[in-house]
Amino acid sequence: MSAEATDPGAHARKRSRPRIDLRRLGRVALLGPVARDRLPDAIGHVAEAHRAHCPDADLTVLRRAYVLAESSHRGQMRKSGEPYITHPLAVTLILAELGAGTTTLTASLLHDTVEDTEVTLDQVREQFGDEVCYLVDGVTKLEKVDYGAAAEPETFRKMLVATGNDVRVMSIKLADRLHNMRTLGVMRPEKQARIAKVTRDVLIPLAERLGVQALKTELEDLVFAILHPEEYEDTRALITAAESGPDPLAEIAEGVRATLREAGITAEVLIRPRHFVSLHRVRSKRGELRGTDFGRLLVLVAEDADCYAVLGELHTCFTPVISEFKDFIAAPKFNLYQSLHTAVVGPEGAVAEVLIRTHRMHKVAEAGVVALGNPYAQDGSTAAQHDEPADGERADPTRPGWLSRLLQWQESATDPDTFWTTLRDDLAQDGEITVFGAEGGTLGLPAGASCVDAAYARYGEAAHGCIGARVNGRLATLGTVLTDGDTVQLLLAQDASSGPSPEWLDHARTPAARIAIAGWLEAHPDGVPGHPKSHPTPLRTPDRSADDSAPGTGGTGDRGAGVSVDVPGAPVRLAGCCxxxxxxxxxxxxxxxxxxxxxxxxxxxxxxxxxxGRAAVGARWNDTGEWNGPADYRVTLVAESFGRPRLLADLTEAIAAADAAIVAATVEPPSEQRVRHTYTLQLPDAAGLPGLMRAMRDVPGVYDVSRAQQPAAAR
Incomplete structure (x- = not known):
């Protein structure tokens, strides 16, 4: 049986990089200790890969780490039958190929010693220092015997907190998961599927956000093979068939090389095959694949300016597909990715996608934060610094805004199930936007975030009192979805007792906002007693029934209904929230x-x-359930709004359109751009009240419509 039949990811890996013979490494590892002045043969590949990125690296510490790991794991075997030491060796090789530093590689060799052997963290600290000890502790799993079913989510929580202080923790975890996924074929199918789903929902999004594309793409293919075997096999057959014939991209690539030579631009032009999942997505989108869809052209140059020079030549000498152009150099992605994307039409109408980047950009595109070297060096020689800008966002690219936000909300998710579910939902969100505060500073938010999310990101729990927003200078509801580059001014109520409406949850995309809102609502199931403005939002208000209803009559203006409940003699009030x-x-x-x-x-x-756990009681309308009060129904409503021209005219027009007559109206003087209107209205019947209130709330600038605190007199 072929390797590809037993290992579905083998074909994908063969296309991207050569494989290391782990069985041979295992035999070498079992040969025992070596001379103190010689590097063990088993980590020769690691040393070679490491020196390719760090020629002056001191490998002495790697030798010591390997000796401790090999002696600690000696006698342990993997389910595949290989010596266990082959696993940390393979994980370390993955990181070495990505350009990880010596400290990361040392911790990688030792990453399972504390979890699976008699080695303690104190021993690791004593022999290798605090940094290595921190990294090893960060990736060490919590014991199931102590945490039970919560062990996996709590291990990820621990790992994320550690990553917040040192992103190298997650680098090791991603490489660890990649090697485990490569060798997952020896597991039972149900366990393969469970591990693949966690990889899909958590690890792959983390790899994407950290910019480690080399790990992300292979993980995607391995998950694809396990969870969608039929689609995987179809894609593999297409790739095999395409590889057996001529590559239509080769002719276009040669034309690009000739064009750039004539222009005097030094560049390397490569054909970059698409990985399985990428090709599957293209096929799903277009239905039928073109010969040039199996890969893309990659143009590597020395300087940023050369990228734009290449772009100019390509758009001059080839017909460009303008809709495919994207500039991720001027506006990098949130995960550090930079490139120019374009597409050109080659001979006979063949369309080729082209990526243009510098060698440095390519290294970061492949390895993400791993390629930044040691981000915590204090000599200022790296791109990462520890200065905190005024807006609270770290300048350190290894602690991006999304990670800071994740660490904030996880503290509030004390329940493991809530944390696990919320983490998956958070990581499932695509992309990130940047919005600017009207008072200065910026906020990084997930794509699709609303003013509600911006309020909680800016003010934390003080956002409970948010009453509205201005987006790009214009009044907007809190549910308004923000786009990249928007300027947002958030307006807070002066009343400290204000709180959110349940409908805010419909507009909150960030876990921090959702957890804060849900916590407030749980603590205030009946709203805030005694405060008619307890929910000044552009949405419906929660229950204020204890304050805005008259006992015995069913509430403001509801005289004549006489609702019956299964509590004899109890005063009855109709809830103002619904x-x-x-x-x-x-x-x-x-x-x-x-x-x-x-x-x-x-x-x-x-x-x-x-x-x-509040006990409910039966309730019903008297008689036949039909309205048996007077023909005309009178009610007093309060509209809270931001001041603007024509507001009064628009409100009265909305009231008239709902077949309601205005009996009396008062408008209080504006206070801090907010205006309160009080209307006593007469409706043909009570059934029209909810629609009237909705129509008034829909008037631009109105953020709340509620019953008056005192009941209106009924005719």
Whole structure:
């Protein structure tokens, strides 16, 4: 049986880099100790790869680390039958090929010793120093005997916290997972699938965010082979067939080389094959593959300016596909990636995608943060510095904004299941945007983030009192989705008792915002008593029924309904959060003072109170469930808004369009750009009230419409 039949990822790896014979390494590792002045043969490949990136590296510490790892793991075997030492050797080789530093490679050789052998962290610290000890501790799993089912999520939490202080922790974990995925074929199918899903949901997004494309692409292919074997085999067959014939990109590549030579531009032009998942995505998008879709041209130059010179020549001498042009040099991706992307039309109409970058950019594109060397050196010789800008975002590229935010929200997710689910959701978000504060500073947010997310990213729990926003100078609702480059001014209420609405959760994309909002709502299931502005949002307000309803009549303006509940003699109030009217299906909840608040069953407050164990009581409309009060229904509503021209005219127009008559109206003087309007309105029947309130909320600038605190007199 072929290697590809037993290891689905073998074909993909064969296309990208040569394989190291781990069985031979295992035999060499078993030969025992070597002379103190000689490097063990087993780590010869590691030394060769390391010196290719760091010619002056001192390999003495690697020899000592290997000797400790080999002696500690001696006698241990992997499920594949190979000596266990082949695993840390392979992980270290992966990192050495990416250009990792000596400290990282030392920790990589030792990364399983504390977890699987008698070696202790104190021994590692004593022999190799604090840095290596920290890295080894960061990737050491928590014991299942202590944590049970929570061991895996809590191990990742520990690892992420360690990564926040030293990103090299995650570099080692990614390389460790890659080698384990390469050798996953010896596991049971169900365990392969479980590990592949975690790799897909957590490790691959982390590799993408850290910019380690070389690891990310191979992990994607290995996961693809396990979770989608049929699609994988179809893609493999297409690649095999394409490799058996001439490569249509070769002719275009030669034309590009000739063009650049004539222009006097020194450049290396390579054909870069697509990996399996990339080709599968192209096929899914286009339906049918072109001969040039199996790869892309990669042009490597010395300086940034040369990239644009190459672009100019290509667009002059070839027909460019303008829609394919992207400049990730002027505007790098959030994961450090820089390149120019374009596409040109070659002979006979063949379209070739082209990537243009410097050699330095290529190294960072492949290895991400691993290629930055030691980001914690204190001599200022590296790109990473420890200065904290005024906006709180670290200048250190190894501690990007997304990682800082992740570390903030994980502290609030005390439950392992909540942490695990939220982590997967967070990592599933594609891309990142940068928005600017009107007062200065910037915020990095995930694509699709709203003003709600910006508020919590800027102010933390103080964002509970956010009442609106201006986006690019214009008033906007808190649910407004932000785009890259927007300027945002967030407006906070002066009332410290203000709080979020349940609907904010519909607009929150960041875990920090969702966890903070959910925590507040859980702590305030009935809103904030005594504060009619407790939820000044452009959305519906939570329950304020204890304050805005009149006992015995069912609430403001609801005289004549006489709702019945299964608590004899109890005063009945209709909830202001959902404004129930006949024939709504209703349910009641006892509140302080012996009264019963009646909600619509689909009201969000009902689910919250039931989740908190609040006992519900039956409620129903009297008689036939039809409105049996007066023909005209009078109610007093309060509209909170930002001041703007024509606001009063727009509000009165919305009221008239809902077939409501204005009996009385007052407008308070503006205070800090906010205006309060109070209207006493007459409706044909109660059923029109929710629609009227929605219409008023939809008026631009209005962020809240609620019942008046005191009941209006009914005719």
């Amino acid at each position: 404004t129930p009217v006949p024939p709504d299906d209703v349910i009641g909840f006892p509140v302080r003072g012996g009264a019963v608040t009646v909600h619509r069953r689909e009201c969000a407050a009902v689910a919250r109170m039931q989740a908190l």
